[in-house]
Amino acid sequence: MNRFWSKTASNINPYVPGEQPHDKKYIKLNTNENPYPPSPKVFEAIRRETSADVRLYPDPDAVGLKNAIARFYEVDCDEVFVGNGSDEVLAFCFPTFFNPGDTVSFPDITYSFFPVYSRLFGVKYKTVRLTDDFFIPFDDFTSSARGILVPNPNAPTGLAVGTDMIERLLRRFPDTLVIVDEAYVDFGACSSVPLIKKYDNLLVVQTFSKSRSLAGLRVGYAIGNNGLIEALERVKNSFNSYTIDRIAQKAAEAAIDDKEYFYKTLKRVVNTREYTAQKLNGLGFTVIPSKSNFLFVSHKDIKAEEIFIKLRQEGILVRHFKMLRIENWLRITIGTDDDMAALIEKLKAMMI
Amino acid sequence: MNRFWSKTASNINPYVPGEQPHDKKYIKLNTNENPYPPSPKVFEAIRRETSADVRLYPDPDAVGLKNAIARFYEVDCDEVFVGNGSDEVLAFCFPTFFNPGDTVSFPDITYSFFPVYSRLFGVKYKTVRLTDDFFIPFDDFTSSARGILVPNPNAPTGLAVGTDMIERLLRRFPDTLVIVDEAYVDFGACSSVPLIKKYDNLLVVQTFSKSRSLAGLRVGYAIGNNGLIEALERVKNSFNSYTIDRIAQKAAEAAIDDKEYFYKTLKRVVNTREYTAQKLNGLGFTVIPSKSNFLFVSHKDIKAEEIFIKLRQEGILVRHFKMLRIENWLRITIGTDDDMAALIEKLKAMMI
Numbered sequence: 143m144n145r146f147w148s149k150t151a152s153n154i155n156p157y158v159p160g161e162q163p164h165d166k167k168y169i170k171l172n173t174n175e176n177p178y179p180p181s182p183k184v185f186e187a188i189r190r191e192t193s194a195d196v197r198l199y200p201d202p203d204a205v206g207l208k209n210a211i212a213r214f215y216e217v218d219c220d221e222v223f224v225g226n227g228s229d230e231v232l233a234f235c236f237p238t239f240f241n242p243g244d245t246v247s248f249p250d251i252t253y254s255f256f257p258v259y260s261r262l263f264g265v266k267y268k269t270v271r272l273t274d275d276f277f278i279p280f281d282d283f284t285s286s287a288r289g290i291l292v293p294n295p296n297a298p299t300g301l302a303v304g305t306d307m308i309e310r311l312l313r314r315f316p317d318t319l320v321i322v323d324e325a326y327v328d329f330g331a332c333s334s335v336p337l338i339k340k341y342d343n344l345l346v347v348q349t350f351s352k353s354r355s356l357a358g359l360r361v362g363y364a365i366g367n368n369g370l371i372e373a374l375e376r377v378k379n380s381f382n383s384y385t386i387d388r389i390a391q392k393a394a395e396a397a398i399d400d401k402e403y404f405y406k407t408l409k410r411v412v413n414t415r416e417y418t419a420q421k422l423n424g425l426g427f428t429v430i431p432s433k434s435n436f437l438f439v440s441h442k443d444i445k446a447e448e449i450f451i452k453l454r455q456e457g458i459l460v461r462h463f464k465m466l467r468i469e470n471w472l473r474i475t476i477g478t479d480d481d482m483a484a485l486i487e488k489l490k491a492m493m494i
Numbered sequence: 495m496n497r498f499w500s501k502t503a504s505n506i507n508p509y510v511p512g513e514q515p516h517d518k519k520y521i522k523l524n525t526n527e528n529p530y531p532p533s534p535k536v537f538e539a540i541r542r543e544t545s546a547d548v549r550l551y552p553d554p555d556a557v558g559l560k561n562a563i564a565r566f567y568e569v570d571c572d573e574v575f576v577g578n579g580s581d582e583v584l585a586f587c588f589p590t591f592f593n594p595g596d597t598v599s600f601p602d603i604t605y606s607f608f609p610v611y612s613r614l615f616g617v618k619y620k621t622v623r624l625t626d627d628f629f630i631p632f633d634d635f636t637s638s639a640r641g642i643l644v645p646n647p648n649a650p651t652g653l654a655v656g657t658d659m660i661e662r663l664l665r666r667f668p669d670t671l672v673i674v675d676e677a678y679v680d681f682g683a684c685s686s687v688p689l690i691k692k693y694d695n696l697l698v699v700q701t702f703s704k705s706r707s708l709a710g711l712r713v714g715y716a717i718g719n720n721g722l723i724e725a726l727e728r729v730k731n732s733f734n735s736y737t738i739d740r741i742a743q744k745a746a747e748a749a750i751d752d753k754e755y756f757y758k759t760l761k762r763v764v765n766t767r768e769y770t771a772q773k774l775n776g777l778g779f780t781v782i783p784s785k786s787n788f789l790f791v792s793h794k795d796i797k798a799e800e801i802f803i804k805l806r807q808e809g810i811l812v813r814h815f816k817m818l819r820i821e822n823w824l825r826i827t828i829g830t831d832d833d834m835a836a837l838i839e840k841l842k843a844m845m846i
Contacts, residue, residue: 144721146671146695151590156731159554170550179546188544188741194531196540196710196745198522199703202511226578230734237614238503242594262589262732319498343498351551358548358740369496379508380614382582388710389540389741393548 150262157258160461169484171475172459174326174436176355178410178478180393181403184356187396191389200388202379207386210395211363215335220368223375226385228325228349228362229255231374235345235364236263238377239319240288247287249278251468253297253323272299272467276430276438280307285315293323295331298463298473300432302331309334312341319370321345326434328353328408329415335365342367352435353408354397361386361394411435415476421486425493440471444492456488502614509610512813521836523827524811526678526788528707530762530830532745533755536708539748543741552740554731559738562747563715567687572720575727578737580677580701580714581607583726587697587716588615590729591671592640599639601630603820605649605675624651624819628782628790632659637667645675647683650815650825652784654683661686664693671722673697678786680705680760681767687717694719704787705760706749713738713746763787763828770826770834777841788827796844798822808840 143152160173208222215222225231232255240246242264248256250269260267270282276299283290290311295302311320322334324346335346345366351357364374378385386394397404415437419429422439430438440446450462450472461473476482495504512525531537560574567574577583584607592598594616600608602621612619622634628651635642642663647654663672674686676698687698697718703709716726730737738746749756771781771789779791792798802814802824813825828834 144694144719144725145669146591146722147725148589148591148593148596150593151725151728154728154732156728157735158731159551159735162551162553164553164557173551175551176549179549184548185544188540188548192537192540192544196536197528197531197707199511199514199525199527199709200712201514201516205516226734226737229736233733237500239498239500241500241502244500258732262729317497342496355549357551357736360552360736360739367496370498373496373499373503376503376506376508377614379510380506380610381585382578383509383511384581384709384712385578387712387739387742390739 150264154261155258157255161459163459167457169458169477169481171477171481171485172461173357174352174475175357176352176407176411176435177476177481178355178407180355180397181400183396183400183403184393187392188389191392196388198388200384200386200391202383204386204391207361207391207395210398211365214398215365217335217338217365218368221338221365221371223364223371223378224386225362225378227351227360228323228347230385231347231362231364232321232323233259234374234377234381235321236260236265238373240265244288245286246289246291247283248291249296251276251299251465252291253293254463256291276301278303280311283311283315285318287318289319289321290315291321291323293325294334295326295432295434297326297434298436298461298468298471299430299438300326300434300436301430302433305332305334305337309337312337312344316343319343319345321347324348325352329412329435330433338366342369345370350394350397354394354404355407356394356397359390359393361390411476414479414482418476418482418486422489425486425489436473436475438471438473446470446472449489449492452492453485453488458485458488502616506613507610509607513811515811519809521810521829521833523829523833523837524813525709526704526786526827527709528704528759528763528787529828529833530707530759532707532749533752535748535752535755536745539744540741543744548740550740552736552738552743554735556738556743559713559743559747562750563717566750567717569687569690569717570720573690573717573723575716575723575730576738577714577730579703579712580675580699582737583699583714583716584673584675585611586726586729586733587673588612588617590725592617596640597638598641598643599635600643601648603628603651603817604643605645606815608643628653630655632663635663635667637670639670641671641673642667643673643675645677646686647678647785649678649786650788650813650820651782651790652678652786652788653782654785657684657686657689661689664689664696668695671695671697673699676700677704681787682764682785690718694721697722702746702749706746706756707759708746708749711742711745713742766831766834767828770828770838773838774841777838777845788825790823790825792823798824801841801844804844805837805840810837810840
């Protein structure tokens with residue numbers, strides 16, 4: 143710290159992303175990336191965009207990409223906001239919808255970036271305590287919050303709720319903005335996007351990083367009433383006119399247009415997840431029923447941290463959160479069948 | 495506006511970037527892009543990075559890119575911060591170094607994003623009035639500001655000062671952070687980067703968008719004392735872990751490593767600038783001596799807005815700011831020799 147740091151810079155507690163090892167020798171099951179590459183059409187789009195035109199600024203409004211997203215979800219273009227990954231989209235939500243000193247509410251066990259944003263933007267937060275089997279106690283949310291953040295499925299548990307639960311929340315608190323983070327929704331949960339036509343207090347945030355295999359290119363989006371989107375645009379355009387580069391815009395557009403590849407890849411990941419869950423169960427793990435591309439697991443005899451360390455030594459990275467209530471759990475991303483077979487083998491060896 | 499907008503969302507006044515026409519029929523001299531493509535090595539790097547690995551997150555610390563920048567400037571890696579264009583880097587500076595209610599100071603005629611950031615982050619600003627021939631009156635800066643922002647060369651005038659002026663500022667106000675925005679420095683001005691070793695109150699911001707022809711890929715950076723850089727990292731990591739995608743990181747790395755191509759391209763732009771300035775002079779324009787890749791010009795008989803509109807009709811885009819004191823000036827980006835010949839022809843026809 144030095145005399146030039148603002149109070150904010152001193153007081154924040156930055157997010158620590160999962161390890162991105164440089165040596166590449168690991169089976170990476172730690173950051174919920176898709177084990178399959180994006181659609182071949184994405185590579186075609188990247189190649190087409192790799193031209194002398196990279197000297198020119200991108201479209202600041204990313205109209206082509208917004209239209210593609212709007213087509214997919216059958217919403218209007220002005221109901222779509224795009225950003226540099228859903229993390230940036232969520233970050234923009236804070237100054238756009240919450241004033242310093244306002245309170246937002248989210249589960250105590252959830253995406254650990256939420257409290258980080260809150261501190262950065264001087265927003266207070268109140269958590270609702272997940273039940274012991276990790277369900278979100280929807281009845282515990284109160285109208286005192288200016289915003290409610292609910293990941294569906296929740297992370298790192300993978301548990302999803304039906305849109306009826308979201309709709310009930312929207313009806314109970316019509317003056318509270320409900321932000322549903324659907325980063326993992328495509329792997330088996332139900333999206334709340336159709337509800338945006340009926341509720342102006344709903345913003346749904348999604349990403350190209352997981353189900354569309356584009357974590358490396360940084361594209362996320364929000365869908366909501368055009369009044370909400372307009373506010374997000376105002377904040378984004380007061381921060382950085384061009385948040386998504388030319389190549390990423392075209393790549394994401396191609397990714398969302400290729401529905402066939404999308405559903406095929408999803409199915410593979412879901413099948414591997416179900417198979418892996420069964421195998422882990424057989425090895426004495428408790429496995430939370432997941433609607434995401436990861437499994438949240440705990441072993442009856444061996445401590446999570448011990449498994450985490452041993453797997454790392456064996457060349458497999460998973461995620462362990464040193465946090466109250468979940469310190470004995472691991473979040474394991476679904477990789478290819480081969481990745482998961484290797485994982486099961488290593489775990490079996492540990493059990494002997 | 496609706497009931498969910500924060501005070502910030504309601505009060506800000508977003509930046510309006512120069513037009514990015516979709517039809518592509520214009521000669522674009524309006525957003526200071528480089529008329530030449532980036533180094534061939536950039537395209538090689540992009541092609542190499544276009545692989546299944548786009549499914550994986552980028553390096554959140556962009557170590558390869560930071561090292562390349564550090565090598566070029568002969569500074570240490572922890573003296574370099576990278577972001578999604580220099581606009582994002584400048585945006586991060588506000589919450590990192592200034593508290594809401596603090597005052598920052600910058601010229602009254604300068605990059606028009608500065609007041610936009612100030613409003614977004616609740617920072618007050620005090621401008622110093624450029625002389626009538628557009629020089630920055632350095633003596634008018636006072637110690638009451640927590641930060642001073644000086645573009646060198648200034649925009650949209652293109653006028654540069656020597657680093658002696660910057661150094662004097664750093665010595666006069668050792669407890670004020672001086673941010674020098676060097677977006678255009680490579681086209682003929684002197685960089686203050688070497689001063690960072692001596693002054694811990696200096697942060698120099700640069701970009702790959704202009705001299706390195708990568709506006710489309712969004713990479714900017716800041717160089718300064720490691721205490722300043724650490725604070726920027728904290729804020730960035732509380733906002734978005736991965737601001738620069740995989741392809742952009744590698745492209746920028748290749749761009750900064752190819753010094754030969756860089757200096758060759760710069761020379762071409764500078765030669766065209768000097769030639770164009772002479773021609774415009776001959777047509778009755780006042781031309782401010784520019785150290786950037788644009789010219790700031792005013793005609794003795796014809797109003798700037800009229801020229802702007804007529805050029806647009808003729809397929810040439812230049813930038814006109816409807817702002818007090820410069821409403822009779824145009825900012826014209828230096829294009830290829832052919833672009834500028836076309837411009838001169840159209841202007842000549844107007845003069846008849």
